Amino acid sequence: MNTSNHILVSFIIPCFNVEKYIETCINSIQNQSYANIEIIAVNDGSPDGTLNILNRIAQKDSRVKIVNKDNGGVSSARNVGIEASSGDYIVFVDGDDYIASDYTEYMLGMAIKYNADMALSQNCYMSDGEMQVKTDSVVKLSPEEGTRLLIGPRVTVGSWNKIYKRSLIFDNNLRFSTTQFYGEGLIFITSAAQRANCVVVGNRKVYYYRRNNYSSACTKFKIDNFYNGWKSLDIIEENLIIRTPMVIQMLDFHRCLFKVGTVVRIREAGQVSEFRQYYIDSLAYVRKHAFKCIFIKGVSLYKKGIILGTCISPSMMSFLDIMRRNRIQRQSV
Numbered sequence: 001m002n003t004s005n006h007i008l009v010s011f012i013i014p015c016f017n018v019e020k021y022i023e024t025c026i027n028s029i030q031n032q033s034y035a036n037i038e039i040i041a042v043n044d045g046s047p048d049g050t051l052n053i054l055n056r057i058a059q060k061d062s063r064v065k066i067v068n069k070d071n072g073g074v075s076s077a078r079n080v081g082i083e084a085s086s087g088d089y090i091v092f093v094d095g096d097d098y099i100a101s102d103y104t105e106y107m108l109g110m111a112i113k114y115n116a117d118m119a120l121s122q123n124c125y126m127s128d129g130e131m132q133v134k135t136d137s138v139v140k141l142s143p144e145e146g147t148r149l150l151i152g153p154r155v156t157v158g159s160w161n162k163i164y165k166r167s168l169i170f171d172n173n174l175r176f177s178t179t180q181f182y183g184e185g186l187i188f189i190t191s192a193a194q195r196a197n198c199v200v201v202g203n204r205k206v207y208y209y210r211r212n213n214y215s216s217a218c219t220k221f222k223i224d225n226f227y228n229g230w231k232s233l234d235i236i237e238e239n240l241i242i243r244t245p246m247v248i249q250m251l252d253f254h255r256c257l258f259k260v261g262t263v264v265r266i267r268e269a270g271q272v273s274e275f276r277q278y279y280i281d282s283l284a285y286v287r288k289h290a291f292k293c294i295f296i297k298g299v300s301l302y303k304k305g306i307i308l309g310t311c312i313s314p315s316m317m318s319f320l321d322i323m324r325r326n327r328i329q330r331q332s333v
Contacts, residue, residue, distance in 0.1 A: 010087030014077035018095035028098035045071030075176035103206040107163035117196035120162040124207040146199025161207040183232025212332035267318035
């Protein structure tokens, strides 16, 4: 990367009950090939041994800064980290994940080369033993194209596996919603993409996304997650500043796929009777919008097949999803 080390990159890590993972996470950031970094670990009132581990690490590395706060959720922790940061670029890493040694070099390199406010990779390591992509390709997208990509199913939802120019976040007062605990990352990244000068997208895997953390909000079934997640999609739609057909179309697809997840997870949890009306309404939504969704361009046949399969047999799709989730947990990085 033809970049001098005067550019500071801030890594923000929200930490809540991650004593099992946090040392691996921070070590991976400390060992970056690009050295001019700061690590801001926001301890969100963890009652376990997370803080003790953070203190031990910080004593040995002046680049590690610890911010303690009362428990307020991951959005609150990230917002506190943003305020505490001083880097020219900002990166978010979840406390139970970790990154490759060339993460900063790769992400910052893309951002600098294209003078982009935001850069990301479409891929990350999810499974144990997973291979690196053979050939990387990097494209520069307009804000409209970048927003459509992030709303669509190609990129795993989250504020991580990306890098943001500090000015993009602070000039636009971008912060994470503290009222949304499911979908808050999607609100943030789509808000950022719409306001960026451009979004640069690569394919190299430099982020390790752990999917076998049973304490994760994404792992446990909670009906409130689905209520809150749907509200997040409403917030995104209400606040769109790029309201073009290609963006609206992909948001419609996301909504349909979200309702597929609602139907499938309620069945998996054996709570159809308890949430019967919500289940019926969600399935009706999928069946109403499925035909329109299968003609949307830029979406894989696999994702379209999931929607059609749910229309035909929700029970079969729930069974297949259980098998998929079990495999993911066994093979997760």
